[in-house]
Amino acid sequence: MKGxxxxxxxxxxxxxxxxxxxxxxxxxxxxxxxxxxxxYLTSNTLINLKKQSIATGFGFLQKESxxxxxxxxxxxxxxxxxxxxxxxxxxxxxKVAFIGVVITIILGTIIGxxxxxxxWLLSKxxxxxxxxxxxxxxxxxxxxxxxxxxxxLPSPREAISPGAGIFLSNRGxxxxxxxxxxAHLYMFLALMSGCVIVYLIRRWARKRQERxxxxxxAFRVGIAIIFGLPFLTWxxxxxxxxxxxxxxxxxxxxxxxxxxxxxxxxxLGLVLYTAAFVAEVVRAGIQSVSKxxxxxxxxxxxxxxxxxxxxxxxxxxxxxxxxLTSQMLNLTKNSSLAVAIGYPDFVSxxxxxxxxxxxxxxxxxxxxxxxxxxxxxxxAFMNWYNKRVALVER
Amino acid sequence: xxxxxxxxxxxxWTLLAAGPMAAAGTLDEVRAKGVVVVGxxxxxxxxxxxxxxxxxxxxxxxxxxxxxxxxxxxxxxVKYVALTAVQRLPALQSKEVDVLCRNTTITLTRETVNGLNxxxxxxxxxxxxxxxxxxxxxxxxxxxxxTVCTLPGTTTEMNAADYFRKNGMPWKPVVIESNAExxxxxxxxxxxxxxxxxxxxAAVRSVAPNPDDYILLPEIISKEPLAPxxxxxxxxxxxxxxxxxxxxxxxEELGITSKNxxxxxxxxxxxxxxxxxxxxxxxxxxxxDEKWAFNIVKQVGNYGEVFDRNVGPKTxxxxxxxxxxxxxxxxxxxxxPFR
Numbered sequence: 001m002k003g004x005x006x007x008x009x010x011x012x013x014x015x016x017x018x019x020x021x022x023x024x025x026x027x028x029x030x031x032x033x034x035x036x037x038x039x040y041l042t043s044n045t046l047i048n049l050k051k052q053s054i055a056t057g058f059g060f061l062q063k064e065s066x067x068x069x070x071x072x073x074x075x076x077x078x079x080x081x082x083x084x085x086x087x088x089x090x091x092x093x094x095k096v097a098f099i100g101v102v103i104t105i106i107l108g109t110i111i112g113x114x115x116x117x118x119x120w121l122l123s124k125x126x127x128x129x130x131x132x133x134x135x136x137x138x139x140x141x142x143x144x145x146x147x148x149x150x151x152x153l154p155s156p157r158e159a160i161s162p163g164a165g166i167f168l169s170n171r172g173x174x175x176x177x178x179x180x181x182x183a184h185l186y187m188f189l190a191l192m193s194g195c196v197i198v199y200l201i202r203r204w205a206r207k208r209q210e211r212x213x214x215x216x217x218a219f220r221v222g223i224a225i226i227f228g229l230p231f232l233t234w235x236x237x238x239x240x241x242x243x244x245x246x247x248x249x250x251x252x253x254x255x256x257x258x259x260x261x262x263x264x265x266x267x268l269g270l271v272l273y274t275a276a277f278v279a280e281v282v283r284a285g286i287q288s289v290s291k292x293x294x295x296x297x298x299x300x301x302x303x304x305x306x307x308x309x310x311x312x313x314x315x316x317x318x319x320x321x322x323x324l325t326s327q328m329l330n331l332t333k334n335s336s337l338a339v340a341i342g343y344p345d346f347v348s349x350x351x352x353x354x355x356x357x358x359x360x361x362x363x364x365x366x367x368x369x370x371x372x373x374x375x376x377x378x379x380a381f382m383n384w385y386n387k388r389v390a391l392v393e394r
Numbered sequence: 395x396x397x398x399x400x401x402x403x404x405x406x407w408t409l410l411a412a413g414p415m416a417a418a419g420t421l422d423e424v425r426a427k428g429v430v431v432v433g434x435x436x437x438x439x440x441x442x443x444x445x446x447x448x449x450x451x452x453x454x455x456x457x458x459x460x461x462x463x464x465x466x467x468x469x470x471x472v473k474y475v476a477l478t479a480v481q482r483l484p485a486l487q488s489k490e491v492d493v494l495c496r497n498t499t500i501t502l503t504r505e506t507v508n509g510l511n512x513x514x515x516x517x518x519x520x521x522x523x524x525x526x527x528x529x530x531x532x533x534x535x536x537x538x539x540x541t542v543c544t545l546p547g548t549t550t551e552m553n554a555a556d557y558f559r560k561n562g563m564p565w566k567p568v569v570i571e572s573n574a575e576x577x578x579x580x581x582x583x584x585x586x587x588x589x590x591x592x593x594x595x596a597a598v599r600s601v602a603p604n605p606d607d608y609i610l611l612p613e614i615i616s617k618e619p620l621a622p623x624x625x626x627x628x629x630x631x632x633x634x635x636x637x638x639x640x641x642x643x644x645x646e647e648l649g650i651t652s653k654n655x656x657x658x659x660x661x662x663x664x665x666x667x668x669x670x671x672x673x674x675x676x677x678x679x680x681x682x683d684e685k686w687a688f689n690i691v692k693q694v695g696n697y698g699e700v701f702d703r704n705v706g707p708k709t710x711x712x713x714x715x716x717x718x719x720x721x722x723x724x725x726x727x728x729x730x731p732f733r
Contacts, residue, residue: 049509051510051627052487052625052626052627052628053506053509053626054487054507054508054509054626055506055507055508066552066553066555066556067551067552067567068554068555068558068565068567069567070566070567070568070569077558077559078552078555078556079559105526143575146579147578147582149584150578150579150582150583150584151582155583170583170584171541171584172584205586249539250538250539250540251529251539251540251586252489252539252540252541252566254539258442262568326500339571339573340547340571340572340575341569341570342568342569342570342575342576342579344569348546348569348571351547351571352480352546352547352551352569354480354484354547355479355480355483355546355547355548356503356547356552357503357506357507358483358487358503358504358508358509359507360484360487
């Protein structure tokens with residue numbers, strides 16, 4: 001009260017009555033409290049760790065890991081460092097998350113569209129799928145797929161071969177792959193440049209269509225270029241046909257490409273579970289476009305595919321993309337359930353690291369940072385995409 | 395402004411005042427709680443596993459009971475916390491449990507950088523391989539290229555890596571966190587071999603659908619002294635847990651069993667009189683009741699009884715005493731003098 005009288009006499013607005021200054025003050029206060037809390041937690045933790053003589057710091061990353069990892073995208077052995085082991089785990093997570101997201105979006109879209117189909121059987125099947133998959137916890141689904149794999153499939157010596165060069169056993173699926181050849185690198189480069197050329201052609205075709213109204217068959221030409229260029233490269237290298245066929249040696253298949261049961265079970269579980277949610281998102285998106293839009297498009301003589309591509313989808317995507325982003329993040333985060341079925345994902349490797357070094361705080365900090373990075377980069381990409389498909393108001 | 399300053403000041407002061415608290419001794423905490431919180435394995439037959447009535451049974455469980463008998467006078471005042479291999483050390487470090495009786499191997503790293511103290515081992519073990527009999531493998535050197543199931547965060551995981559690296563043999567680990575899931579995967583043939591401490595492998599085989607389908611390879615590739623663990627920095631609690639394990643062994647050396655312990659109170663042997671607290675002193679030195687050792691033997695038994703009851707030849711595990719026999723019979727179980 002005293003303060004109020006003083007400032008009132010000087011005929012200035014007291015700063016706590018000035019909303020702008022008051023806002024700054026409150027923000028400063030919040031900042032200070034959060035800062036102090038963080039300082040308190042860190043220093044208290046450090047003191048307690050020191051009291052129990054538990055090692056701290058990130059020096060352990062450079063030490064030899066001394067444990068083996070079941071599958072890896074990069075060369076790795078027990079003689080490598082913890083840092084490399086963690087990298088192997090992170091790459092394994094990216095592998096399952098990336099493949100999972102791509103398949104989930106395709107499958108989810110198909111089921112979502114099927115759910116809206118006028119075909120009674122198809123739409124009911126889609127509905128049953130969505131309800132069942134959404135309501136069973138994903139961990140149980142993972143156990144189920146993993147058990148299916150090791151309980152029903154035979155040992156490698158009695159492997160089932162559904163097609164030439166493919167072998168199914170409880171050690172996974174072994175595929176025949178082409179023998180490594182220098183041509184493969186150039187074929188890959190040809191594929192990449194094909195993609196760029198197709199992108200340019202599509203741009204040119206759209207511009208031309210806007211200008212002259214002539215339609216260029218961009219899709220067919222695009223397919224021809226994307227597949228044709230690598231094929232021509234392959235021919236140019238004398239069409240190497242060497243195949244790397246998996247052979248039974250010792251305990252398991254050697255050669256070829258083997259996909260482990262853990263990976264397949266994890267991928268199946270994640271995809272089938274998340275696809276149910278994505279299907280609902282897609283359905284909601286399509287239903288958000290009013291019936292009149294479709295009818296108007298049909299009445300000007302567009303065929304069903306262009307109606308979907310040019311009228312329905314551009315409007316539906318605005319509704320679909322934001323919740324789809326959150327489903328993609330869910331899939332990535334759920335991939336950490338890999339620990340339960342033995343797929344060496346990032347969390348599994350980090351857990352082992354934590355246990356062998358005893359530095360749980362650093363380990364958990366690394367896990368959180370890496371997942372934060374995965375999530376932020378996914379949502380950054382999706383936000384960019386969302387901006388592109390957002391309604392442009394003129 | 396003054397008011398705001400005052401509020402901030404008060405907040406800062408509260409935070410600072412709430413700084414690190416002086417840790418009370420574990421013994422006092424246990425007495426206040428009236429129960430010893432013990433970290434155990436969720437399920438290894440013979441070591442720690444709930445029976446069909448949900449009562450925990452096993453060698454590690456009996457060690458935990460011995461601690462409760464010595465400290466609280468009642469072997470049943472134990473709260474069991476089932477921990478996976480990965481969870482166990484953080485659980486102890488973060489004071490979630492008072493002591494860990496969970497077939498944990500003593501290693502230099504765990505004693506130093508992990509801030510733990512191991513007491514006297516309650517089981518001397520070594521790592522082996524359990525395999526499917528129909529594979530026709532006779533020794534571990536034939537495991538070149540094999541797929542091997544193992545638990546994460548164990549010394550086993552590293553020993554296996556060392557063994558295959560030393561012998562220049564390629565292999566593929568399958569690392570699954572839960573014992574139950576791991577065993578299922580092994581029985582179903584996901585792995586050629588399961589590696590763990592030999593005692594645990596015996597336990598796994600005892601719960602297999604058909605135990606005769608599996609054999610243990612002859613090689614023991616490591617030393618695994620398994621011991622209860624406590625945190626660094628509480629010497630009194632360390633002493634208590636250490637001497638509880640010693641007391642189990644000492645009782646067997648002295649020939650005191652749960653059946654004859656009451657008569658033994660009348661013994662004229664000064665060693666026995668000191669041990670059972672007839673001659674006071676040892677209990678006070680540990681900060682415990684003078685009847686601490688008597689309570690252990692009366693309620694839990696001596697080490698030999700504990701061994702035979704849980705893992706011995708008459709149990710499904712059928713383990714011989716071997717290294718775990720008394721030193722007088724060629725084993726490693728050797729209690730330090732109780733005086």
